[in-house]
Amino acid sequence: MKMAPILRAFAGHHPAIPTILVHTGQHYDKDMNDRLFVDLRLPHPDINLGVGSGSHAVQTADVMRGFEPVLDTYKPSCVLVVGDVNSTLACTLVGVKRGVPVVHVEAGLRSYDRGMPEEVNRVLTDQIADRLYTTERSALDNLLREGIAEERVRFVGNVMIDSLLSNREFAHPPEKTISEAGANTTLLDDPCGYAVVTLHRPSNVDQEETLRPLLAVLREVSEKLPLVFALHPRTRANIERFALNDLVASERIVLLPPQGYLEMLGLMSGAKLVLTDSGGLQEETTALGIPCLTIRENTERPITVEHGTNTMVGSDRAAILNGVDEILAGGGKCGRIPEFWDGQAAERIAADLAEWLIARHLQTRK
Template sequence: MSAIITNILCVVGARPNFMKIAPIMRVFKRHETTLAATLLHTGQHYDAAMKKSFFDQLHIPEPDIDLGVGSGSHALQTAEIMRRFEPVLDDLKPTAVLVLGDVNSTISCALVAVKKGIPVIHVEAGLRSYDRGMPEEVNRVLTDQISDLLFTTERGAEANLLREGIAAERIHFVGNVMIDTLRYNLDRAIEPMALFSSAGGEIEPENFSAGYGLVTLHRPSNVDNPANLKCLLTELRSISDRLPLAFPVHPRTAQRIKEYALENLLNSPRILRLPPQGYLEMLGLMRHAKLILTDSGGIQEETTALGVPCITLRENTERPITVDEGTNTVVGTDPEKIRTCVGEVLGSGGKQGRVPEYWDGRAAERIAEVIINWAQQR
């Protein structure tokens, strides 16, 4: 048995990271004679019940370290993660720090690592919306600039990185670990009719059994602006006359709906308001939906993998492959565009699309192979 040659400190911080780390930890475990992985949770996602649900459902091992940072402004959260992360690096002295996606934990931990001379590995590198008004875009760009290994989900991401001066030998096209998780868990997805049947109130489950749409909203540009949120909820109410809607409401969105006194727009027997759902519940809801209206980046990818029409309620996307090859249409928040796109989906079934290259459930295996080769050459 060969000695362990690489000690990777894997960082997660928020819900999107959980789906991405699950297949990586699983594959690293298979390579434990050459890869040792330590899992650190910054606590950026501070809903303990949701975190436990995702870790349990996705069979992610309990974090070896939990920084317990919690909520706060972008500046406060970033600073607190950095402050608590530095002593961990001093103690563990890992070979490299692996970060995922574009949340505050990603850039915070990458910055601390690179300033200490520890290589940074960025999974899901090179995605660009070209909208610097999105905090995630700033996190993506900065993390890529200081990373030693950059793993991309689509070939267009490599082109973005090359334009920004990233050396080609640091970039590796491996596919999408989110889709690894989706494919691994598809047979375990929870059927949605149980949710509909237990809804109670004025909800009529038979309406949903004939087909439904799924809604998610959480972007600040959509939910923190009273006019934008009212416009979107008004349009959802109108859409529900044609197709009943299931709406797992993000805590931030629920708070804004109450704060702006907009709850009456959702008081309909054809709109099922749900609390935040676990991964397997959401997978079941997505899999069986006729269409999905969302402002989530991850859901744009998952709908493309599932072949479900997706209507993105944003002005841009950092995942253009879901539009070019997949089932996604970006409509912004214009009611007429939303209405037209919904009509096309309900009329003709919407975009068919195809599953992009390397979205085959083996991205984590490719990541492990590259890291092992990279470590051996250092």
């Protein structure tokens, strides 16, 4: 979702910026991987490392082992990484140690929760990357507090929103998505509308004592308006493992397998509200103007709360139910579109990166 608009902007730049697309294979589920490439009109990766699952240490090490020979073979001018996953940090480490400049897209976001693996990846990547592209102005303050020089940072906007805006016309109608899953589409006709639900973070779904009460409150929410629950493989497996199927077995809850990007975009666009622990959905709901209740205690995307439609409710039953009631009563945040969330972030990255690489090249020749 972040790489697709960047690759298009690089191809459309004058002159074009040549790229080698490396897919680490960290996200390996066929439904959540192959469909994204099709939906986002991404070219097939030039290289697929096929890393797959594993502990954080194993996965990071496997990406590093697989990525180092790629740099030795292609000798790129820079390595561009996006986001905050293990692959981001792993490829950054390899690039820096091999003396290849590293560019980080979506830099400077902070939840200030070091218990989140993604937070560790973000902090370490930003410390050693050479060029940092931010999605919101407050990210610069985070980076300056960590001793990162301002000249390394450029505010360009949000490439996730580039993807959303360029694909909105291709979004699948909710009725089609639900009927193709074999579920009853009449729930979409509920006078209160419907809510979209996603849960996948280990802190929410990996322990029964956390997952059980969350599913219980979602069951209560379903009595107010029907839920369309797109189940991440991790969440589905833990529902089975903890024998919690009865909590989601309801005519008011539609359980869907992992959805493609265009299916989720259509579901969100038609929803009354979204309940999620996804960082990306916090941004997308803000861009769509859909109220979002985030089932986390913190967010690395504060602009979605300050300017957007996002409200943090944690795992607190009362906060979740009160948030739903407020939205159904006509409340909830209307929000506004943040600065530079205009569909042109990737073009700004391409323009700046080309200029920066040329300047570096000229400097090395002196």
